[in-house]
Amino acid sequence: MNHKTIKDKPTFVKTDKLFVSLLGIAVLLLTGFIFYDYYTPEWKHYQSEFRDLVEEKLGPERAAVAPSGLQQVYVKALDKADRCVTCHHGVEWKGLENAPEPFRTHPEEILEKHPIAQYGCTSCHGGQGFATDTHAAHGLVEHWEEPMLGKELGDFYVMSDKKALMQMNCNACHRYDKETKGAGYINRAKQLVNEKGCRACHVINGRGGTVGPDLTWEGKKSAEQFNYERIKGFHSEFTWQVAHFKNPKELVPESVMPNFNFSSMDAQSLSMLVMSWRKTNLPIEYIPNHNVRDIPTPEELEKEKRMSEGPGAFFVKKNCFVCHSVSTLDIEAAAQIGPDLALAVEDVQSRFGRTLDDFLARPTGTMEVVLSTMITLTDEERREAIEKLRHAYELKKQARESKK
Ligand code: HEC
Numbered sequence: 216m217n218h219k220t221i222k223d224k225p226t227f228v229k230t231d232k233l234f235v236s237l238l239g240i241a242v243l244l245l246t247g248f249i250f251y252d253y254y255t256p257e258w259k260h261y262q263s264e265f266r267d268l269v270e271e272k273l274g275p276e277r278a279a280v281a282p283s284g285l286q287q288v289y290v291k292a293l294d295k296a297d298r299c300v301t302c303h304h305g306v307e308w309k310g311l312e313n314a315p316e317p318f319r320t321h322p323e324e325i326l327e328k329h330p331i332a333q334y335g336c337t338s339c340h341g342g343q344g345f346a347t348d349t350h351a352a353h354g355l356v357e358h359w360e361e362p363m364l365g366k367e368l369g370d371f372y373v374m375s376d377k378k379a380l381m382q383m384n385c386n387a388c389h390r391y392d393k394e395t396k397g398a399g400y401i402n403r404a405k406q407l408v409n410e411k412g413c414r415a416c417h418v419i420n421g422r423g424g425t426v427g428p429d430l431t432w433e434g435k436k437s438a439e440q441f442n443y444e445r446i447k448g449f450h451s452e453f454t455w456q457v458a459h460f461k462n463p464k465e466l467v468p469e470s471v472m473p474n475f476n477f478s479s480m481d482a483q484s485l486s487m488l489v490m491s492w493r494k495t496n497l498p499i500e501y502i503p504n505h506n507v508r509d510i511p512t513p514e515e516l517e518k519e520k521r522m523s524e525g526p527g528a529f530f531v532k533k534n535c536f537v538c539h540s541v542s543t544l545d546i547e548a549a550a551q552i553g554p555d556l557a558l559a560v561e562d563v564q565s566r567f568g569r570t571l572d573d574f575l576a577r578p579t580g581t582m583e584v585v586l587s588t589m590i591t592l593t594d595e596e597r598r599e600a601i602e603k604l605r606h607a608y609e610l611k612k613q614a615r616e617s618k619k
Pocket residue numbers: 257258261297298299300301302303316317336337340341342343344345346347348349352353363364365366367378
């Protein structure tokens with residue numbers, strides 16, 4: 216009996232122990248699984264999905280060579296280590312053109328001109344190259360100043376082409392191109408800068424007038440340097456620039472920058488252009504046409520010389536020509552913002568009921584701002600201006616007479 220009890224007992228103890236340890240293992244496995252799932256980086260899921268996708272579309276041999284583990288493109292010249300390819304596995308694979316993101320084949324043409332090994336991903340797309348979860352990598356997180364210029368941001372800023380914002384990055388390198396294929400918004404903005412004569416008032420790439428601030432490195436200003444008091448809605452440099460292009464005086468009441476009645480799309484294009492003018496530390500071989508810069512054309516040089524040596528030289532010297540033509544003195548406005556001054560003698564009288572002398576001594580409207588903040592005229596110079604404008608008016612009258 217004793218014997219039996221002794222024999223029984225260990226059996227009982229054994230089963231008990233076994234049960235407890237099995238339970239223990241089960242709990243351990245379960246927690247392990249939960250932890251594994253919780254702590255497995257997001258990209259591992261994408262990598263296994265990628266393998267399944269490749270197996271289904273391209274066969275098991277290809278799937279076997281799909282890379283695994285963290286992937287990165289290191290570009291020494293740009294000091295970039297972009298890990299986007301850890302998830303965006305398919306960028307250089309053929310046959311995945313219709314796969315869902317992040318597995319799709321990259322549009323090919325652009326990478327032919329900018330091989331990934333030399334450009335990485337973030338030089339065009341923006342985003343946070345070293346991050347390995349989607350949200351952080353796409354850079355829409357606090358303390359990351361270069362969010363990915365993709366669909367989400369394009370949606371937020373109500374761009375009609377949701378992916379267009381990336382063109383800002385294209386133009387950080389392509390700023391000296393007259394036109395860049397694939398950067399339609401930027402090309403449009405460059406055309407507007409020429410048509411509207413922005414250089415009359417702004418230095419751009421070392422050339423232009425000084426009525427407004429130098430815009431050559433406008434893109435290096437940080438968002439905090441703008442005044443948002445008069446901006447409704449979201450505060451960012453982009454919203455400031457768009458609102459300012461649509462109506463400069465609404466944000467800067469004393470501004471003499473004209474309201475050009477830009478459409479939303481043109482205002483967005485110009486905002487992208489001026490924000491792309493940022494300082495980069497790119498090696499020079501990454502900047503196409505850097506040797507071209509913005510050299511004035513021979514016609515432009517000829518015109519400047521003719522005007523500054525001709526009978527209207529005074530109006531060039533005093534910067535009136537930025538906004539005014541004086542047609543009979545051969546002065547052509549850089550940007551037609553004010554009226555042709557050949558008629559000023561008669562026009563000031565009929566518009567303001569005052570003489571020209573009186574108007575220039577106590578100007579109103581835009582000229583009040585101009586003569587108090589941008590251009591100072593000594594009494595001597597004011598007399599010279601009036602005398603020259605009288606002469607211009609005489610010539611105008613003679614021209615009218617001879618037409619009759
Ligand atoms: C952890 C995985 C992961 C990483 C790392 C990652 N992405 Fe993505 N990406 C995704 C997923 C998932 C999508 C599709 C869903 C979406 O649009 O958010 C996507 C979509 C995109 C798109 C198309 C949508 C759009 O907004 O235009 C672009 C472009 C893109 N990624 C670029 C990048 C770049 C550049 C990097 C590196 C800085 C990067 N991604 C890093 C997972 C990732």
